[in-house]
Amino acid sequence: MxxxxxxxxxxxxxxxxxxxxxxxxxxxxxxxxxxxxxxxxxxxxxxxxxxxxxxxxxxxxxxxxxxxxxxxxxxxxxxxxxxxxxxxxxxxxxxxxxxxxxxxxxxxxxxxxxxxxxxxGLVAAVAGTKAAIACTRKTTPGLRALEKYAVRAGGGMNHRFALSDAVLIKDNHVAIAGGVAEAIRRARAGVGHMVKIEVEVDTLDQLREAMEIGVDAVLLDNMSPDELREAVGIVAGRAITEASGGITPDTVAAVAASGVDLISVGWCTHSAxxxxxxxxxxxxxx
Structure with missing residues (x-):
């Protein structure tokens, strides 16, 4: 592109x-x-x-x-x-x-x-897989547009630019809402039909709960390559799968080989x- x-x-x-x-x-x-x-x-x-x-x-x-x-x-x-x-x-x-x-x-x-x-460097490491490298909102205050542009220059893609772009239900949202399913229900009731909904899950049980109610994307947080591979099987193409958390240049290839669609890395902007x-x-x- x-x-x-x-x-x-x-x-x-x-x-x-x-x-x-x-x-x-x-x-x-x-x-x-x-x-x-x-x-x-x-x-x-x-x-x-x-x-x-x-x-x-x-x-x-x-x-x-x-x-x-x-x-x-x-x-x-x-x-x-x-x-x-x-x-x-x-x-x-x-x-x-x-x-x-x-x-x-x-x-x-x-x-x-x-x-x-x-x-x-990350894009090269996952070559041959379907995984795309994406940045996050972990950017230098005021420089987000430029830093996300630089990610695209390096062959990566952008995650959401701001809190208003899409719904991303994270662990604290889930904790306060009382569970994954309830957080998704509230989100679906609170936003318009054009807004995508993604939920972060820490366990495969949470993932199954999310897939029962349905979401556009799932953020698979701090999972091992084996767990990610199982998660991809559970999702079975019904949502975009995104791996995140603790990913390094040494581990990114194994994460990509699990079959996830996206790998999001905060340090490609905040620590490059x-x-x-x-x-x-x-x-x-x-």
Whole structure:
């Protein structure tokens, strides 16, 4: 599926906030003191390690908001695999502006590329199975749209974006409602016919209870591959099966082999290491 870019109206407030945080009350006093106002440079975003690119729109916007005279020319697109030394994009224009936007651009590009790279590793690990890798709502406050976009750049898919997207009945909902079946009944009575309902189950008995009343999806929480395989048999195609909880790069293949439809992983957004990308000067002129 082609990777659709996020609308600028979503990205721009996030980039503006990051720039304002970095500029403070006086702006980039180092570049203003050291770099002549009429100096121009060409620099390149260069990969320091292998991975997958994501975040070029945010990086480009960081420079444009600082100085519209700065241009970013892409050599690769979001979703592209990179190796150490690969040139991702070229940035040209007034040197002061490039240096002022550098850190904000690199923060977005490195962070989002790290998420895309982590996701791509999980996707590769489950290749040959029907399981898709999905992210969760365990995202950096304020950056959810960008981080979920990065998951898609890495070949993963998105779980719900917000509490209003779909019903997900979790263990605490079940405990307060008095059981799986009662929680599902209340949910079905409380939302419209267009809203999907998923319920989290911790045991196979809870799963059987959920399937008796019927749901759109079941979240199989912290189950072993053998339990997951049995759960898939119980569901028998009547609902989407999602495995979650305690899944690591070492265990994800075994989880996928159980036959589940989805594997949701929170740490692909909240704990993915930033991909090492540098901005290097290749040409300067007064």
């Amino acid at each position: 082609p990777l659709s870019p996020l609308p600028r109206i979503i990205i721009e407030p996030l980039v503006r906030a990051a720039l304002q945080e970095d500029l403070g009350l006086a702006g980039d006093i180092t570049s203003m003191a050291v770099i002549p106002a009429d100096h121009h440079s060409t620099m390149v975003f260069a990969a320091r390690q292998a991975g997958v690119v994501a975040g070029l729109d945010a990086a480009e916007l960081a420079f444009q908001l600082v100085d519209p005279a700065i241009t970013l020319t892409r050599k690769l697109d979001d979703g592209a695999a990179i190796l150490p030394g690969d040139i991702i994009a070229t940035v040209s224009g007034p040197s002061r502006g490039i240096l002022t936007g550098e850190r904000t651009a690199l923060n977005f590009l490195g962070h989002l590329s790290g998420i895309a790279s982590t996701t791509a 290491p930033s991909l090492d990308i540098g901005l290097d000067v290749v040409e300067t002129a007064a």
